Amino acid sequence: MNQNLVWFKSSYSSGAEADSCVEVAVAPAAIHIRDSKVADGPQLALAPAAWTKFVAYTGR
Known part of the structure; x- marks a missing residue:
């Protein structure tokens, strides 16, 4: 695992179950x-183009 990643949670992760969410770290590749x-x-790594499509799909 990449130890240099900076992880963050969504601003929507402030509810009663704030510890039940995903974290994201952005790297160039x-x-x-x-x-x-x-x-x-375990971690999932997506290419930036795949991430863009995923976020667009979930925003519907």
């Missing part, structure tokens, strides 16, 4: 995604 409850667990 990929957008990294992980479970906020398992910071040292």
